[in-house]
Amino acid sequence: MEINIQTVGMTYPNGKQALKGLSLDLRSPSLVGLLGPNGAGKSTLMKLLVAALLPTTGSILVDGQPLTRVERQLKARLGYLPQDFGLFDELTVEQFLDYMAALKGLRGPRAVIRQVIRSVNLEEKARAKIRTLSGGQRQRVGIAQALLGDPELLILDEPTVGLDPEERIHFRNLFSQTAQDRLVLLSTHIIEDIQSVCGQLVVINRGQVLFSGTPEALIQTATGHVGIFWEKDAAQEDGLHITARVNTGQGVRCRAVADVLPPFAQPSDPTLEDAYLYLISQEAVQ
Numbered sequence: 001m002e003i004n005i006q007t008v009g010m011t012y013p014n015g016k017q018a019l020k021g022l023s024l025d026l027r028s029p030s031l032v033g034l035l036g037p038n039g040a041g042k043s044t045l046m047k048l049l050v051a052a053l054l055p056t057t058g059s060i061l062v063d064g065q066p067l068t069r070v071e072r073q074l075k076a077r078l079g080y081l082p083q084d085f086g087l088f089d090e091l092t093v094e095q096f097l098d099y100m101a102a103l104k105g106l107r108g109p110r111a112v113i114r115q116v117i118r119s120v121n122l123e124e125k126a127r128a129k130i131r132t133l134s135g136g137q138r139q140r141v142g143i144a145q146a147l148l149g150d151p152e153l154l155i156l157d158e159p160t161v162g163l164d165p166e167e168r169i170h171f172r173n174l175f176s177q178t179a180q181d182r183l184v185l186l187s188t189h190i191i192e193d194i195q196s197v198c199g200q201l202v203v204i205n206r207g208q209v210l211f212s213g214t215p216e217a218l219i220q221t222a223t224g225h226v227g228i229f230w231e232k233d234a235a236q237e238d239g240l241h242i243t244a245r246v247n248t249g250q251g252v253r254c255r256a257v258a259d260v261l262p263p264f265a266q267p268s269d270p271t272l273e274d275a276y277l278y279l280i281s282q283e284a285v286q
């Protein structure tokens with residue numbers, strides 16, 4: 001599957017311009033991580049991709065066809081976890097998934113439902129009412145419904161919200177496996193969620209793509225722009241974006257990104273988080 005997003009703009013009825021001429025190409029198989037600050041336009045982009053919203057300008061092509069023309073066929077090939085999804089509190093996990101499977105028109109739903117319940121580690125809660133689940137368990141039900149029917153395209157808006165570290169690792173691996181032969185796009189604020197598993201990273205801010213490429217390529221962009229120093233050295237921190245402060249026995253050790261490192265900073269190899277923060281900080285000064 002190939003998706004071409006061509007100079008897409010999205011302005012909400014209240015006049016808010018959430019996306020501004022955004023272009024991006026996505027191709028399976030791939031696990032694509034979508035990063036960006038709050039309000040960058042990530043959820044809006046995902047809603048456009050699942051045709052829950054129509055762009056105000058530009059177009060989206062799926063395998064060369066306009067999305068508007070292939071919307072119905074696409075829905076059958078799609079799994080979507082929105083950021084806020086309503087669950088039916090009085091249904092059990094199985095009943096809810098049964099309902100979602102019917103909406104998707106899936107055949108042999110029993111086996112399919114059992115399989116997704118297993119893949120999200122909810123076997124023990126299969127017969128529990130949704131209202132009795134914890135936040136993380138509810139999130140897993142959301143992921144389960146997105147996985148129903150083995151979709152070719154999976155769009156997951158902050159799938160790891162509310163999950164504990166062990167579960168986050170479980171899902172990271174599950175998404176990575178799923179993406180071996182399909183297209184998975186996931187948004188997150190958690191860098192570790194994408195660092196080790198995403199082949200492609202897309203950073204958006206203020207409705208535009210700031211970066212698209214491999215995590216390694218993003219890290220490269222911050223080479224020479226990351227330094228560490230003692231807090232007392234940084235008499236004035238103008239132009240420095242502090243990414244960490246660590247209290248040590250000898251004082252406060254700071255890590256920062258900057259366009260031009262001050263002489264008192266000792267250069268350090270960038271991490272993905274440094275590179276992301278450097279990219280966003282450059283945007284902020286423009």
Ligand SMILES: Nc1ncnc2c1ncn2[C@@H]1O[C@H](COP(=O)(O)OP(=O)(O)OP(=O)(O)O)[C@@H](O)[C@H]1O
Pocket residue numbers: 012013014016017018036037038039040041042043044045083
């Ligand atoms: N239904 C709406 N009506 C008006 N403005 C909206 C609507 N939905 C989103 N926005 C605005 O569009 C911009 C982009 O929002 P969006 O939810 O796409 O960002 P996001 O990157 O997903 O943010 P977050 O990381 O906080 O979830 C924000 O300024 C937001 O306030």
